[in-house]
Structures are given as structure tokens and as C-alpha cells.
Amino acid sequence: MRTDWDPVPPAEVHELFAALAAPWWLAGGYAVEQALGRSLREHGDIDVLVLRRDHLAVQQVLRGWEWWAADPPGALRPWQSGEILPAEVCDVWCRPAADRPWRIQLMIDESDGECWTSRRNPRVRREVRSIGRTGASGIPYLAPEILLFYKAKDTRPKDEADFAALLPLLTPGQRRWLAEAIGDTYGAHPWLAHASPG
Known part of the structure; x- marks a missing residue:
């Protein structure tokens, strides 16, 4: 095939x-x-x-x-x-x-x-x-925050590049949603320090 x-x-x-x-x-x-x-x-x-x-x-x-x-x-x-x-x-x-x-x-x-529900x-x-x-x-x-939520699992170099490119576009509300979704699904994650709104 x-x-x-x-x-x-x-x-x-x-x-x-x-x-x-x-x-x-x-x-x-x-x-x-x-x-x-x-x-x-x-x-x-x-x-x-x-x-x-x-x-x-x-x-x-x-x-x-x-x-x-x-x-x-x-x-x-x-x-x-x-x-x-x-x-x-x-x-x-x-x-x-x-x-x-x-x-x-x-x-x-x-x-x-x-309601959409994540398969993860x-x-x-x-x-x-x-x-x-x-x-x-x-x-x-x-939506960018949902894209990043899915990309947060087992990140590859291209996912890290996508995170760096998209993060500046996210509003505080989108960052909060992303941080909560990542934390609830994947636990401790290196993106959390950057995704959480200040």
C-alpha cells in the first residue's frame, strides 16, 4: 500500500x-x-x-x-x-x-x-x-488554544515552534483556557509556565 x-x-x-x-x-x-x-x-x-x-x-x-x-x-x-x-x-x-x-x-x-468534548x-x-x-x-x-491543547501531548520540534508562534496571539482568556485544559489532561507540562496569563 x-x-x-x-x-x-x-x-x-x-x-x-x-x-x-x-x-x-x-x-x-x-x-x-x-x-x-x-x-x-x-x-x-x-x-x-x-x-x-x-x-x-x-x-x-x-x-x-x-x-x-x-x-x-x-x-x-x-x-x-x-x-x-x-x-x-x-x-x-x-x-x-x-x-x-x-x-x-x-x-x-x-x-x-x-458541546464539543475532547477525545483526550x-x-x-x-x-x-x-x-x-x-x-x-x-x-x-x-481555535488556536485548542490546536495547542492537542499539540501539547508528546511535543515535537514543530509543536514547540507552533506554540511559540501562536502564544502571542492568545488573549488572557484563551491562555487561561489552554493552561487549565493542559493541566487537567496532561498534568505538569513545560508550556504551563508560559501559557498561564500573567
Whole structure:
């Protein structure tokens, strides 16, 4: 099976997902760049986040594509048409055909009524309408403090760079939310000293 990636550019993702009658957001590195309004680096993939309640609708948006669910601890298997994915599956790789590179990584997160709840900690929650922002290009992306919350787990050099780039953009309220979410989920963390509002 091919393992190479050729990420769909954000503008094309926007065109594809315009047909989705449910909220969606860019996540990961491309979302960081939407928040900053500038490029930071090359990207190995592109992440699109949807709520689990809406995940089946993505099959209609990407009709004719192949969808492969990442079953923990990471084995890929076909996501069948109409199959409701179990709670432990929160990652789907998508490509137009078997002989093409992977193009979109679908991330699936949880919700409870009109509240988003983190798949890493159900106590970390917000109203769905408050978890996204819209870039100058009109592309929806995950709020910076939520991006950083997810990036705080097992940080890599690019996550540290994203933290340094995004932190100055956060309001005191966003910093407070981030510090509380990190502390409640990961415990002691080196970002806490910087994320907590003064």
C-alpha cells in the first residue's frame, strides 16, 4: 500500500467541504498558518476535523474516494460505506484512488449535544460554535488554544515552534483556557509556565 502523501491545499479542501452540511475545521499545521496568516513550513499532510455525529456525511463529500480508518494502534483498514466508526477510531486517511497518494487526513472528535468534548479528556469541552475561527480566505480552522491543547501531548520540534508562534496571539482568556485544559489532561507540562496569563 502506498504511504506517500500529497496534501490537498487548504483552498481545495474548502471547495470540497463546502458541500458538507455540518461544521468542519482545518486542524494541525495548516490551521496554525490560517491563524497566523502566513506560512511556517512544509506539511506532510492536511488535517480536517469533524464531529463524530457528522462523520458519515464526509463519505458523501468525498464520494468515489478511498477512506481508510486507522484502527488503534494504527493499522489501516477500509472504512466501509455507511459504517459508523467506533469511538476508538478518530483518524481516517483519504485518497482519490488506490494508485494515488493520500490527500486528506480526517480527524474525528466527540460532542455532547451542542458541546464539543475532547477525545483526550471529556472534561475539556466548549460550545461547538466557539471552537472554530475563520481565516481571511474564508477557511474555517480550529481555535488556536485548542490546536495547542492537542499539540501539547508528546511535543515535537514543530509543536514547540507552533506554540511559540501562536502564544502571542492568545488573549488572557484563551491562555487561561489552554493552561487549565493542559493541566487537567496532561498534568505538569513545560508550556504551563508560559501559557498561564500573567
